[in-house]
Amino acid sequence: MTDSDATPEQALDLERFTPAETALYRWSPLGFWGTTLTVFAVSFGSFALIAEITGRPHLGYVNAAGAWQLNTVSWIGFVLSMILTTGVALTQIGRRRWETERASLLAAMDPQGRAAANALCEGVPVSWRRSYWALTIFGFIGGLIFNIIMTDAEAVTPLEYVQSIGLWFLVFSPWLYAVGLRAGLSLAREGREMRKLIDRHAVIDLYHLEKLDIFGRIGLAAAGSWLVMAGVLLLFIADPRQAWIAVPAIALAALGGVVALTNAVRPIQRKVQAAKATELVEVHRHMAEARERAFAGDDAAASALAGLTDYEVWVERRPEWPISTSVTLRFSLYILIPILPILGSYLFEKFADRILSGGVF
Secondary structure (H helix, E strand, C coil), X not given: CCHHHCCCCCCCCCCEECCHHHHHHHHCCCHHHXXXXXXXXXXHHHHHHHHHHHCCCCCEEECCCCCEEECHHHHHHHHHHHHHHHXXXXXXXXXXXXXXXXXXXXXXXXXXXXXXXXXXXXXXXXXXXXXXXXXXXXXXXXXXXXXXXXXXXXXXXXXXXXXXCHHHHHHHXXXXXXXXXXHHHHHHHHHHHHHHHHHHHEXXXXXXXXXXXXXXXXXXXXXXXXXXXXXXXXXXCCCHHHHHHHHHHHHHHHHHHHHHHHHHHHHHHHHHHHHHHHHHHHHHHHHHHHHHHHHCCCHHHHHHHHHHHHHHHHHHHCCCCCCCHHHHHHHHHHCCHHHHHHHHHHHHHHHHHHHHHCCCX
């Protein structure tokens, strides 16, 4: 299929726009980590401020043992702030990944595909703008519905709700829902674009398959993003009695990471497999031509047949999956990411206790 034969759904949209999450980092003078920490500080800092001003409830309390302890609702606010921050950061992480891997990605493309690969590094296709706006609206509606449900569950009036920590949820939950939906859309969109790019423009050179390792690294990064978000969601497990939930959750997180990785490298595997099959058909044709002459005593044909046999074995042994040993090792370490929040939830509360009331671990 040529570019002119491609339907609008199959073609890669070269016209791009910058989403708000990326624009925030582009305009910020604080750099990636400074901006990310600022987003979290604004989110959870405003939660703590409203909690202490309204006292409904306060950020924490002193328990019967005399240790300072975070309120359950405060922990929820902390986790939601982490989710909001992670959702904003993931879009920027994706853009930085494309920038870092741009040269390697271009080297794996044919001339027509390089323009599409460059576009992939620049932003979101304008054809997706409506989807981003739609999910933003749905997110805001979902956030408002969440607050209505909370108002009803707490059996308070809207005025009483905004005079408590409910004010924070009213302001931030619509943004949280919107950012979460947009982050999920970004991950899905990038995977879809990458599959199109590979199917139409990736160059398979059996002599230089190392150029395809870029797709293994991209798949690893996608899996890492999935596992990071899963790890943040697991922060909700603050009570050790809920640890039984962690086992299936971590298993699902690992499975999701595997799916994200294989979705990125499977198209390349299919193309390498097809290239090997095509090459073997040609090898077998030449072997058939040399076979009769070799059996008739033609030394040159026999030598050529032996060489073709060696080449056949070489082609058959060429790796199909663009996954190096380092990618495999790093992914096995990434699976540990969802385990960290369970330890982190304990350490956070103990650290806060030590700082605020002089408690000990």
